[in-house]
Amino acid sequence: MTASAGLSVVIAGGHSAGHIEPAMNVADAIRRLEPSVRITALGTERGLDTTLIPARGYPLELIPPVPLPRRPGKALLQTPGKLRAAVAAAAAVLDRVGADVVVGFGGYVAVPAYLAARRRGIPIVVHEANARTGVANRLAARLTTHVFTASDSVRIRHGVAIGIPLRPAITELDRTAARPAARSKLKLDADRPTLLVTGGSQGAQRINGAALGAAPAFEAAGVQVLHIAGPKNPVLAPERTAGHAPYRVLPYLETMADAYAAADFVLCRSGAMTCAELTAVGLPAAYVPLPLRGGEQRLNAEPIVAAGGGLLVSDAECTPEWVADNVVGVLLDPSRLSAMTAAARGAGTRHAGETMARAVLEVARGHHS
Known part of the structure; x- marks a missing residue:
């Protein structure tokens, strides 16, 4: 006993x-x-x-x-x-x-x-x-x-x-070790810079629209996208010609650890759980706070952004143009991406x-x- x-x-x-x-x-x-x-x-x-x-x-x-x-x-x-x-x-x-x-x-x-x-x-x-x-x-x-x-x-x-x-699936995740299997499982190319787009469990129309609108910029830059659109937000993947960077759209993904392992950067809301999970696994993000609840989501993201582990953009300013101008640049700059990854990891527990x-x-x- x-x-x-x-x-x-x-x-x-x-x-x-x-x-x-x-x-x-x-x-x-x-x-x-x-x-x-x-x-x-x-x-x-x-x-x-x-x-x-x-x-x-x-x-x-x-x-x-x-x-x-x-x-x-x-x-x-x-x-x-x-x-x-x-x-x-x-x-x-x-x-x-x-x-x-x-x-x-x-x-x-x-x-x-x-x-x-x-x-x-x-x-x-x-x-x-x-x-x-x-x-x-x-x-x-x-x-x-x-x-x-x-x-x-x-x-x-x-x-x-x-x-x-x-969950242990998050806290014990080694993104570097898990990346090859995760990208293979999610039908992504092994070596391309990879963006994860997610609006949370139900999705977010603003984020979905901004990401889809920036699809030509992603394709031109060779950035592949894993877009989890949300079960209530049907989204069609933009057409891709053979050999170009994939743009994968899923309504929902139960094993988010796979998405985190596959990604180099994230475009997402800044709910408390999202911020906690991304910093725990050391994944930088462009945070788009939900413009409700007195700005609570913005407060969640601000310490991470101040530490250098992410970007912050208002819901109204999250446009295809902003995503193309800001997110693509991070993904194509290995030294900046590495610094933001380390900062994100340092902001979490x-x-x-x-x-x-x-x-x-x-x-x-x-x-x-």
């Missing part, structure tokens, strides 16, 4: 992939360190919880979602009652599984989980992935001192920067999942003993 035998950990990080992915990565890291620990995911019927969490092999307990209305009105008046019901439901789950710690990542499920844990005297561990902290985690930081963040630029009480928990998992286990043991 280990010191962790009998421990019960509840993970609260639902709704969006940006919350679920790091939450599940920490759960995986806990399981690798201590297979005997029981892990339960707390979620809601909204968002991607019921799709992504069971696919990772964890039991999912559902509670009512409590989104916080941004404007006065009937929905705001109904919030206290909804919150009480959600806290009661979360507390019932904590009782049923004998929780020793609640690990939260923000989102609709987090506030009820935090308040239920506080009501039961169960310790809380928090991770904030975004440069601009959410309401749920700002509340949690008043209830616990165990607060981890994606970077030093995240402003939250008690925050300790560790990076974002990532690969060990956040294990670091946080060890902290969670320590807190849980303290409560369990």
Whole structure:
């Protein structure tokens, strides 16, 4: 029997992939360190919880979602009652599984989980992935001192920067060693400069249009393109004559590690997970922040760009002309590309999942003993 035998950990990080992915990565890291620990995911019927969490092999307990209305009105008046019901439901789950710690990542499920844990005297561990902290985690930081963040630029009480928990497929990726097999698998030429274009899991019309519009410039420069357009954004690959650089279009790619291994540079959004993955594997990028959420994505990219690991362009200015003038130049300049690759790698971290998992286990043991 280990010191962790009998421990019960509840993970609260639902709704969006940006919350679920790091939450599940920490759960995986806990399981690798201590297979005997029981892990339960707390979620809601909204968002991607019921799709992504069971696919990772964890039991999912559902509670009512409590989104916080941004404007006065009937929905705001109904919030206290909804919150009480959600806290009661979360507390019932904590009782049923004998929780020793609640690990939260923000989102609709987090506030009820935090308040239920506080009501039961169960310790809380928090991770904030975004440069601009959410309401749920700002509340949690008043209830616990165990607060981890994606970077030093995240402003939250008690925050300790560790990076974002990532999958081993990313953290253990050796791009140089994996490149030949990845390019062969993706039907790319072995030795051409290679651009990866991606707008995230759903794609981005602005990025798709800019990349397709710059296709003649890529062809003229001998740059091949792997373009992951998104399942809701059908894109036709531009025609290529035999012997010219390939332009490969895929609606979706499940094994992003292959895309990262194949690529020399990326054109992409700057969500927190994207920034964390690219810097972890040392892949420079032209970041195109989503022009919503108060500029949150721009804040994610700015430290990487300041370190020399990428370029930054606004959504409105991401045109075919900008891509042709800026991205092609980087790909054709080996010394500049090498310097940006080193800078991107220096801006990232690969060990956040294990670091946080060890902290969670320590807190849980303290409560369990």
